[in-house]
Amino acid sequence: MTEQNTLSAAVTVLRAEQPLTVEMPRCDHYIDGRHLESATGETSEVVDPARGTVLATVPRGGAAEVDAAVAAARAAAPGWAARTPKDRAEVLLALAEALRDDRDRLRTLEALNCGKPPAVTADDVDSAIDTFRFMAGAGRSTTTVAAGDYVEDITSMILREPLGVIGMITPWNYPLLMVAWKLAPALMVGNTIVLKPSEVTPLTTLRLAELADGILPPGVLNIVNGSGSTVGAALSAHPGIDMIALTGSVGAGRSVAGAAAANVVPAHLELGGKAPVLVCPDADLDQVAATVAEAGFWNTGQECGAACRVLAHDSIAEALTEKIVTAVAAYRLAAPEIDQDDTLGPIIYRGHYERVMTAIDAAVDRGAEVLLGARGDDSEGYWIEPTVLKVATGDPISLEEVFGPVVTIETYREESEGVARANETDYGLTASVFTRDVATALSLAKALDFGSVNVNTHLALPTEMPWSGFKHSGYGRDLSAYALDDYSRTKHLALNHART
Template sequence: EDDIAGSIDSFRFMAGAARATTSLAAGEYAEDHLSVIVREPLGVVGVVTPWNYPLLMAAWKIAPILAAGNTIVLKPSEQTPLTTLKFAELVADLLPAGVFNVVTGLGPVVGARLSEHPKVDMIALTGSVNSGRAVARGAAETIKRVHLELGGKAPVVIFADADLSAAAESLRAAGYWNSGQECGAGCRVLVHESVAERFTQLLVEQVRTLVVGEPTAGADVEIGPLISKAHYDRVLNHLERAQADGAKAALGGGALEGPGYFVAPTVLTDVPEGAACTLEEIFGPVVTVETFSTEEEAIARANEVPYGLAASAWTLNPQLGHDVASRLEAGTVWVNSHLVLANEMPWAGFKSSGYGRDLSAYALDDYSRTKHVMHNKAR
């Protein structure tokens, strides 16, 4: 449902944004010379999309790239190519031949070729940090533009005065949506020590109600399996390491019995400061809970991860909320909410989470180039 509804809204927004672009006003900035800003297409944009939202992540790229006047060569994830191929089939009679192209294959082969190809003017990727590094290295030879939306490890900072019930209810979705295979997931809770026990109890109560099952088993199913055996094994390895390091599973903590790559929705408590499970992206239905004593400690630890995609702060003090939001190193910071997106607002990260903006009019800027034309009008 997210994939379809979000994709529709992405195209509708970009269709309107392309008709209402803004730029510096034309004017006489130098005597007797009229300056005009022109936004031009870049040309051919190579795109590499991930498997977690295969249609939506493609739409986030396709809509602004086309709206800015470019052509596209898109490589979907080898694990989820079918929605992209179906999309190409559906729009085949809407676009001129050659405007939208899909090439399937593996990242190290097809993705690498797109990055390196001298006739590709820009490469845009949504994926892992390692994939981002590979794409940036490949693009370096031709000095092409690079747009990277990479991983995340979103801290959720809960202060003593927060609405704990609201925070727990929000994380029921924000921490576990799409089986936690979500780069903005609220997966790393930092909660003030005075309310940690109560918050953990509320979170466990919320997460325990999640319905896990085969996606076609009924409308009540909320969490399905992980994407692949390899990813399933990776998430389970993270859980084993975390518990070996001293973390305790207040809920879940391992695989679910039966066929399929199902991991139980997990809440890890008593997590030691600096544990790998708090710093590395697990990308599964796992939320860790740590405690802090002071505001300064909370901010420092929230910012210690190499990622900077998203974060949230929970407090009923508006001044504290504003201040903390300004100090968290993330491209999106929610206050008393988490994982709410709007096509009108940009989405992208700082630090190892990449650069370039998806969604919003900022994406149109990313996929076009600015030309200054100056006319001598002296007579």
Template sequence: MTTDAGLTTATVRRAADAPPLISADDLPPARHFVDGKFLDGSTERVIDVVDPSTESVIARIPEGTSEDIDRAVAAAVAAKASWARLVPKDRSEVLHAIADRVAEHTELLAKLESANTGKPLAVSRDDVGMTIDTFRFMAGAMRATTSMAAGDYAENHLSVILREPLGVVGVITPWNYPLLMAAWKIAPILAAGNTLVLKPSEQTPLTTLKFAELVADLLPAGVLNVVNGYGAVAGARLAEHPDVDMIALTGSVNSGRAVARAAADTLKRVHLELGGKAPVVIFPDADLAAAASSLRTAGFWNSGQECGAACRVLVHESVAEEFVGQLVDEVRALVVGEPQAGEDVEVGPMVSKAHFDRVTGYLERAKSEGVRVATGGGALDGPGYFVAPTVLVDVPEGAEVAREEIFGPVITVEAFADEEEAVRRANDVPLGLSASVWTENARRSHDIPARLDFGTVWVNSHLVLASEVPWGGFKGSGYGRDLSVYALEDYSRTKHVMHNHGS
């Protein structure tokens, strides 16, 4: 596989003459949201919230402590009994009202999300749209849950299966999709009859706080609580708290390990949606143009800061050269820029300086190890944490960039010789969240996905999601499912009640 060695070819489109995305009036209160109201923290320490496009501070939030978590958990405990007693219809109407409220403020939330994360407005609007759909789906699904039929399974004894809330759920959400990942947790947790305490990422808390502000009058006090802070303090206390019945996290593998360890002493349930390293397996009969076009989106959506991103191409050696050429053409056409620099901007910055350094570090090590840069390959000039959309080729089996989650605008390309090698190499990563298979062969389209060790496998597409179907992984990607009725099951428990009706 050969290509012209490429230097960084992209430039960042700036928005020097554009008005700011948000004003001070658009910001949520820079406080914790506990027991239905915004409250100051227990200390005066604050965390800077940075716009990654400009590196300027746009807000300061309180640095939450164990005491702040304890106060929020106490509010959730006090509210759980009355919320759990509501019949499904009543809880459903609240979730529909939340969806309506979010829909009314779509543009505000999208601009706030882009200002905080740097993501293009198209991505932020998509996040808000799916947030609305998540609440609407859960509002309906909670009214149509099914279970084992009541009946006599032992002579003269009637068995009835009840589905009950767990109680209080602790939630820790990531920086890459702060509003949407909060919705993926909040909606089924509330639908199942639980209350919750949520800790957003300290880097991107603004849309979560704004969401709490917008829906405060729709929920009873204490049902939804938001505490800002760092994972090592606020997140750890939430995971270990004896009055929290379950901890649910979307985040890194290391964060998942820390949460699981902290939860172990109280034997609470743990729900982990962690990282991914999605292989894209392209066979010689695939529509190569369609695959390259799909990867333009699926590999670089949210600047590649996406756990399901199409980041690792395994392409048959007979079509590798042709496919790489088409992929590079697509990637070089991507528009990189600040979110207010135009509706056609497709790729924004990395979320923080630390993550920017991490991503560029992977690229520098790959180049030093002889991996070839087909396009991109490094940082872009100017303020902000921008990295050029990158395609790396001639990637050897087992290379760091082919095994570890870079979580940036980077696609690696490897070649394989036959089906057995493709399956073996696709599975030879510690993560198992998602994958895709590209082929026009009907047998192969069923056989290969069945042999891939990933929670979602797309055929001839990638990164297509729907609220009706589950999302979650295997192996190092964690356990538990977001979206679908399976999420409702995760956030509830079954109870068997048996009645002796014999004489």
């Protein structure tokens, strides 16, 4: 039975009498094929964001666990690298099948740990499966410069080799999917891994360790739980790794890149975003409103590519604003056991709830007009209503990442102004343009300084295409065959075949 719990005069949440239940994975470290407790005995609580209750207790590792994990990965690296692409592809396909067979449990773990609605958990798990399948195929046939005699009597060829041991730090908003995005290509080209999942949302990663046990050889995948300041820092600065890969904040990216630079190893960084939606006078406004309502609030806006900043031409701004508010107002806050259309889950943890509410309140204090929402409640879980704000040009909330259920609307007059305003943010991950004119679409897409530009859509993320940013959004490609390049190195082999 479903009931409505009014948490305050402002916020109402749909709940069922019985919350979701699922068997928890083994909550420990996974090093060299073994499940281990921490040497210190310290632990962290994993909290259900829809109710504020404790789901599990996870050990907190430190430098000792990182050292052991790197040593295991280093020992396993030669054997894993020596396997043929066909052999490694078969392992990745076996992992994909294990994920598929465990799909319902993974979805429930993700729902409980992140508060995600059923549509989001289904997409997360299915996309993770597809990533392993794609990389298994793409990694068997890479392309490069053809072998040939570029110098007389010398045949040159390119060898593509694994980097070695990759340190990985994954975020709390898409815990399983972001692991898949990094793990699948890195494994496929022959690397071994030491992975630190978010201490906030580790459950599906720990379940992946159970599923990988017996599929991956010991030491190929190692998982160390703990905080970014302890485990993440130790991993980033470890002299035994050959690359550090991070999905996270700009601040975390700076720290990780600095540690990697000290050891002269590459960093693969997928950081924040502030995606503009540039709406031209001829745009289909119903299409824009529907797209913003979905792409701005998917995963409760806890998405680095969220369509969170609408730049509307002033000739259509009033009509578009009305349509966006109407579309967004259809959402209902709901615990993850509620399987209905148009539901939004909670903010994933308390600290982030406080940051999002601070950003909303500060914008309102500066004069932003609240068109919808802007209220929260953390008495039983961490809930913020879907929020739409009308803001003035240059307001900080339109330039800084909020990472929550907040869309801002502002206007522009000239096309050049719209482009300049869209580009003024420090981020450069993704953007979108809405227009019926092909020439306008192409010229604006080229002018926008973002790694991914969508036309008459937003957040198109096929596995076959790269996901990467410019500016403070980082560098390094997730998804696509380009990711395989990022986790490998090229070696030029020159053979002198002169006959004397």
